[in-house]
Amino acid sequence: MAELKVVLAEDHYLVREGTRRLLEASGEIDVVAAVGTADDLLDAARRLRPDVVMTDIRMPGSAGIVRAGMEGIDAAHRIRDASSDIGVVVLSQFSDAMFALDLFRDGTEGRAYLLKDRVGDIDELLGAIRSVAAGGSVIDPKVVEGLLARRGVSGNPPPAELTPRELDVLREMAHGLSNGGIARALHLSVSAIEKHVNSIFLKLALENSPDTHRRVAAVIAYLGPRRQVIPPRKGPDPG
Missing domain, CATH: 1.10.10.10 (Winged helix-like DNA-binding domain superfamily/Winged helix DNA-binding domain)
Structure with missing residues (x-):
């Protein structure tokens, strides 16, 4: 199985490095860039053409992204608009369904919204990455519960x-x-x-x-x- 190329965006260094090592240890993922800002995420996605980008929902600001606290989702929309073949996985600490609905507002293909506690479940994480790389979509079950409520x-x-x-x-x-x-x-x-x-x-x-x-x-x-x-x-x- 060919490794999937992933760009990882997380502003906390220890979380970013821990996630990178977890993904690469699986043998299925090649983390081609691990960045800490929305600007660097957009640049890496443009230059490296990964299969998937994985981003925190909140990232340090960007001149082109104006919604504070939604930088990761805004970056995901920009990446998908520019390159619809790049899947996006948004990791969030927020189970509020409104954040997920914003990610899926223009469609569901190639998008996943997971809560950060899924990072520790490598099978769940790899499944989401594989799904969006193939054009599929994933929404965290806890967020579904929020939708149902x-x-x-x-x-x-x-x-x-x-x-x-x-x-x-x-x-x-x-x-x-x-x-x-x-x-x-x-x-x-x-x-x-x-x-x-x-x-x-x-x-x-x-x-x-x-x-x-x-x-x-x-x-x-x-x-x-x-x-x-x-x-x-x-x-x-x-x-």
Whole structure:
């Protein structure tokens, strides 16, 4: 397996070096640059053309990035605008769903939003890097919980109302379950779940693309800008 080229951006030296060593020790990642500012991140992404950039949400300021406290997300948007083949992983200490929604505002492909405590879970981190490098998307389960807890009625309604059963399916989808896992959780057949999932994608006007993209996009589309409510899960996931 060829190593993926990664540019790492983190303003705290010890965290940056620790993360760099953790990634390189996996044998799957070549950290081609480890930088401490948003300006240096943008420059490294432009010059080195990595497969993925991984950035903290907050970085020392940049002349071209004006939102204080959102430098990493702003840099991610600029990198994706300039080079849509570069994946971005934003690491954050904030589980507030609004930060994730900002990252995904222009689409979900090639983007991941993880909480910083995932850095210690190398499998989770490598999985996110591989996913965005392939054009996929990842959102931290804790942030999904925040999305599920959101309450509000403003914004435009979705193109078509989801049925109660489709809401059940979307709720389990938001927790990362496969179709088989959703079927076990809801005591339905896999074929029935597939029909509900396809109906959700159709009603939310999500174009055909790998399921990883559309599953995250479905959660973002329904729970994010439209601020609809998915009822909380009734019990532990049996699947």
